[in-house]
Amino acid sequence: MRSKIQKWGNSLAVRIPKSAADKIGLKEQDAIDVAIEGDRVVILPVLKKEYSLKDLLKGVTKKNMHGEEDFGLPVGREAL
Secondary structure, X not given: OOOOEEEEOOEEEEOOOHHHHHXXXXXXXXXXXXXXXXXXXXXXXXXXXXXXXXXXXXXXXXXXXXXXXOOOOOOHHHHO
């Protein structure tokens, strides 16, 4: 698949063909990382991992759980 580099303001831009974007699930406004590997420019989608409370709580154990912390007497609106 070939594309062309074009001027966009003071930068250069490359259009990603729809078929390539569809193949990896890339859509408008998705974040990407641009990396240089030797003499290549590599564009990678930023994968957003979604967490659920249930999954996060699976990592809590008696060994890594801490006790309560005392931050002193209430101040400001906390005192109300």
